[in-house]
Amino acid sequence: EVQLVESGGGLVQPGGSLRLSCVVSGFFVSSDYMSWVRQAPGKGLEWVSGIHSGGKTYYTDSVKGRFTISRQNRKHTLYFEMNTLRVEDTAVYYCARGRPLERRGQQFYYMDVWGKGTTVTVSS
Amino acid sequence: SDVLTQPPSVSVAPGQTATITCGGSTIGGEGVHWYQQKPGQAPVVVVYDDSDRPSGIPERFSGSHSGNTATLTISRVEAGDEADYYCQVWYSSSDQGVVFGGGTKLTVL
Numbered sequence: 726e727v728q729l730v731e732s733g734g735g736l737v738q739p740g741g742s743l744r745l746s747c748v749v750s751g752f753f754v755s756s757d758y759m760s761w762v763r764q765a766p767g768k769g770l771e772w773v774s775g776i777h778s779g780g781k782t783y784y785t786d787s788v789k790g791r792f793t794i795s796r797q798n799r800k801h802t803l804y805f806e807m808n809t810l811r812v813e814d815t816a817v818y819y820c821a822r823g824r825p826l827e828r829r830g831q832q833f834y835y836m837d838v839w840g841k842g843t844t845v846t847v848s849s
Numbered sequence: 850s851d852v853l854t855q856p857p858s859v860s861v862a863p864g865q866t867a868t869i870t871c872g873g874s875t876i877g878g879e880g881v882h883w884y885q886q887k888p889g890q891a892p893v894v895v896v897y898d899d900s901d902r903p904s905g906i907p908e909r910f911s912g913s914h915s916g917n918t919a920t921l922t923i924s925r926v927e928a929g930d931e932a933d934y935y936c937q938v939w940y941s942s943s944d945q946g947v948v949f950g951g952g953t954k955l956t957v958l
Binding site for chain 2: 760762769770771772775819823824826828829831832833834835836837839840841842
């Protein structure tokens with residue numbers, strides 16, 4: 726069974742750091758596109774970052790330079806290192822697997838499996 | 850970044866058909882996906898690539914896409930369909946930009 730389990734969330738002061746983990750089972754973390762998606766309290770979904778099976782990484786503008794996505798294949802784990810946290814980073818953070826599709830010779834994805842999420846609260 | 854516009858809310862009586870739209874000036878040639886999110890739960894994909902349905906999703910859920918508007922249609926709505934629904938586009942030609950719509954709250958009367 727394909728499963729994703731996030732951990733590492735918590736309460737942190739503005740300017741602080743956290744590292745989220747997402748342990749995957751039923752597939753290899755390096756074989757698929759993996760994403761982090763967040764949801765602020767009472768708000769909608771926001772894609773934050775992704776890592777392609779080839780290793781290339783992607784970030785939304787608001788977290789570039791502050792957050793880093795990575796993976797460790799031996800541990801079947803996706804990571805999200807979050808530094809210089811801001812109040813507006815407060816959210817539930819989900820990891821999700823991307824399944825590939827192709828259109829006009831370009832590859833794109835949809836998120837077929839999601840974890841239950843881990844809550845990050847940035848507050849003084 | 851690109852904007853996907855959804856109605857904030859849609860209400861429908863049980864047994865009727867719910868229609869949720871997703872509009873955007875740049876979605877014309879892109880595949881649109883739809884996710885259902887119930888309170889306190891993670892999102893679940895109900896339609897991908899405009900109109901494909903994952904295994905386990907009832908046939909009552911269908912999608913279509915014409916020009917700059919994609920549509921999620923839920924036929925014979927049930928109380929259990931009450932949830933937030935989000936459209937999403939993966940812009941493969943723009944440095945992997947991934948955009949979600951603002952979400953639509955479906956209320957079953």
